[in-house]
Amino acid sequence: MSKNSWKVIFICVGILCLISFNAAYAQKKVGGGDIKYTPKGADVVTFSHDSHVTTAKLKCTECHSKIFPMKKKGVTMSKEDHAKEVLCGICHNGKKAFAQTVEADCAKCHKK
Ligand code: HEC
Numbered sequence: 795m796s797k798n799s800w801k802v803i804f805i806c807v808g809i810l811c812l813i814s815f816n817a818a819y820a821q822k823k824v825g826g827g828d829i830k831y832t833p834k835g836a837d838v839v840t841f842s843h844d845s846h847v848t849t850a851k852l853k854c855t856e857c858h859s860k861i862f863p864m865k866k867k868g869v870t871m872s873k874e875d876h877a878k879e880v881l882c883g884i885c886h887n888g889k890k891a892f893a894q895t896v897e898a899d900c901a902k903c904h905k906k
Pocket residue numbers: 824825826827829841843846847852853854855856857858862863864865866867868869
């Protein structure tokens with residue numbers, strides 16, 4: 795084989811490595827990954843892209859950008875907002891997903 799064919803082979807192998815590395819990385823992190831909120835006066839809330847996109851099968855466009863920006867800005871929701879159809883409450887209203895107003899369900903989002 796000529797020197798040039800070896801060069802081509804090396805470049806191809808390099809590209810394949812990059813592609814598989816990217817695929818492995820993409821599998822680990824769905825969308826924006828896990829996003830942690832630490833409200834004062836309530837336990838930590840972790841929003842999981844994996845459970846919303848992979849498990850609940852929601853499309854990116856169902857949240858981005860009409861409900862949330864595609865950038866962590868911080869979701870601030872007062873206790874009163876929990877009962878309104880805003881932010882998480884657009885779905886977490888007891889119809890599309892578990893509610894934010896049922897005592898037994900608080901711990902599904904707020905974890906110690
Ligand atoms: C159920 C709603 C929902 C769905 C569906 C969703 N996201 Fe998100 N995404 C969020 C929330 C909430 C945030 C954080 C917003 C904030 O804190 O201001 C976020 C943030 C992000 C961020 C920024 C992360 C960071 O650390 O800055 C990216 C990137 C992102 N999402 C990509 C995606 C992609 C790609 C998809 C589809 C595969 C997707 N999201 C689907 C709710 C969603």
